[in-house]
Amino acid sequence: MAPRIDHYDWAGGREAMLRFGPDTGPLLVATLPLFEEANRTRTFTVTLLRALAARGIASVLPDVPGQGESLAPLTTLPRMAEALAAIPAERRPTYAIGIRSGALLDTAAPRIARWHFAPQTGDELARLLLRTWRAAGNSAPPPDPIEIAGNPIPQTLLASFGAAQPAPADRVVRLITDPAEADHKIDAAPLWRRSEPGNDLALVEILADDIAAWLTRCAA
Numbered sequence: 001m002a003p004r005i006d007h008y009d010w011a012g013g014r015e016a017m018l019r020f021g022p023d024t025g026p027l028l029v030a031t032l033p034l035f036e037e038a039n040r041t042r043t044f045t046v047t048l049l050r051a052l053a054a055r056g057i058a059s060v061l062p063d064v065p066g067q068g069e070s071l072a073p074l075t076t077l078p079r080m081a082e083a084l085a086a087i088p089a090e091r092r093p094t095y096a097i098g099i100r101s102g103a104l105l106d107t108a109a110p111r112i113a114r115w116h117f118a119p120q121t122g123d124e125l126a127r128l129l130l131r132t133w134r135a136a137g138n139s140a141p142p143p144d145p146i147e148i149a150g151n152p153i154p155q156t157l158l159a160s161f162g163a164a165q166p167a168p169a170d171r172v173v174r175l176i177t178d179p180a181e182a183d184h185k186i187d188a189a190p191l192w193r194r195s196e197p198g199n200d201l202a203l204v205e206i207l208a209d210d211i212a213a214w215l216t217r218c219a220a
Contacts, residue, residue: 003046008062010086012079015070017062017087018046021053026093026215028052028059029084029111031102034125036132036149037192038067041099044191044199051208057215059097062087064105076157077104077122077164085109095215096167100192101125103166113170113218115211118178118190122164129158171214173207184210 003018032038032045049059065083066074085108096111098104103119120128133148145152174182175190188203 003050003061006060008083008087010083012065012075012083013072015063015065015072015083016068017060018049019058019060020049021058022056023058024092025056025058026095026219027090028057028095028097028211028215029087029106029109030059030061030097031064031084031099031105032061032068033100033102033120033192034067034105035101035129035151035153037100040192040194040197042068043197044204045099047199047201047204048207051204052211055208055212057212060087074151074153074157076160078108080105081108093219095218097211098166098169103169104161104164107167111167113214114167115171115173115214116166116169117173117207118175118192119166119169119172121166122161125164126158126161129153129161170218171210173210 003020006017006019007014008017030045030049033041045061049061052059063070064080065072084106093112096106096114098106098114098116098119100118101120103116104122129148133142133146144155172182173184173186174180176185176187186206188200191198191200
């Protein structure tokens, strides 16, 4: 089933989102990573949500302010969380999926439970962004804003990442190469480290099965 184009309204305006799966049953709100990792994982995430739709599980993939196709200016993590909290629950059980730094965004909504894949803390995100900037040949003190992979990021925003933490997750899945704690680890390559956007159909099926089983346990 092809995704449907939809939108949601919040205090700062209107944002686009893709809708997958049936109009009944549990609803998953999926959040992509921030900045360049969103480009590298979007195709994979869409494939994952289509695999969940084939299992009868509904989901939405929203743009957040200042990211993706959003016309809004780059904003703070609390404002992104405010926007995601405005997505209607549609009178059905609503859950969250966070991928990488996407786990930092959906923190304000009253989701029933959360599932995270390779989640990052805000400090890990900030350090990664600075490493990316320095790897591009920069050695002077970072300017304000600092431009990383085409994204101008104000120093105040970069500094604010340091204290940010993902919302508590009921299930955390990581790659086997990730030393951080997880409920389950998978042997696969990190899509977010590729130089170009990619996909991994085998990983999609593993994660879709894991999410479907997790939802069943949550509903029990």
